[in-house]
Amino acid sequence: MSRRTVTISEVAKHAGVAVSTVSYVLSGKRTISADTRRRVLDSISALGYHPNAGARALASKRSNVIALVLPLRAGMHVPVLMRFASAVVTAARRFDHDVLLLTADEGAAGIRRVAASALVDALVLMDVELDDRRVPLLRELAEPSVLIGFPAEPAGLTCVDLDFHAAGARCVEHLAERGHGEIALLGAPSVVYDRGTGFATRTREGFEAAMADHGLKGVALPCEETFDEVYETVRDLLLDHPGLSGLVVHNEAAVGHVMAALRQLNRRVPHDMAVVAICPEDVAERASPALTSVLIPAEEVGREAVRLVMDKLEGRAVPDSTLLTPLLAVRSST
Secondary structure (H helix, E strand, C coil), rough: CCCCCCCHHHHHHHHHHHHHHHHHHCCCCCCCCHHHHHHHHHHHHHHCCCHHHHHHHHHHHHCCCEEEEECCCCCCCCCHHHHHHHHHHHHHHCCCCEEEECCCCCHHHHHHHHHHHHCCCEEECCCEEEECCCCHCCCCCCCCCCCCCCCCCCCCCCCEEECCHHHHHHHHHHHHCCCCCCCEEEEECHHHHHEEEEEHHHHHHHHHHHHHCCCCCCEEECCCCCHHHHHHHHHHHHHCCCCCEEEEECHHHHHHHHHHHHHCCCCCCCCCCCCEEEHHHHHHCCCCCCCEEEEHHHHHHHHHHHHHHHHHHCCCCCCCEECCCCCCECCCCC
């Protein structure tokens, strides 16, 4: 065949069937015998036929596109965010959907624009704030949506995420079990807390609640991302809290800097300072020494978000909230 577009009529002629039969094989809307289905699929393969996306969308009233709303804001660690995005894209392809990535911080206006354009069937939103200005609109839209993260008032929404409150608490419990009486949390950059970002705030709340439950002394501090800022934070923390023996780090960009700062300040890990991180597994394993960590399950969260949004598209019932249990892996740093 030449490079011109192959038509569905040519596929039907090649397979010796009606055009409608080819259409039913592609859509799955009617049962076709195994033999006929195989002939059609063989013809599609032989001719290099690709269904016209525009025509298919008109016929099904679907675009087969999901919008992933991921505003790139200050204080966000892009490599980890891209793990979530990659997981969403990979999962969407399994459902024969593409992903439109929206990175501008347009708030509700951007979502309204995309929904009005009929470009997408559904939306997945990330970087969810406790008082997220996009949430009221999501409750009104005809298009289904799923949030990776939880606002303060999630009623009427579909949300999925790691249970960050439990993650912060689990880190404290691990250090308390090992006899540490004074523990500090080095969290996200200040701007992330200032925005009221849900995952950072919930981790801090879980940390503080567990500290109170175990009767421990400690402090929770924001942590910036450059080495100089991290070094200054760690140095001042050790000066202000000479009895400190445990650190929880929830800032992927700062993990390596924290470890380097401790070495420069003559604090050996784990002999002088135990360290637990909340981070992707490979970040924990690359550290020296390897870090005890609570895994951030980006791939699992992304897959679950897509599964939920596809269920909603098909009219199936879904849970309002899906919280993944934090898993702690013990390594050399504790």
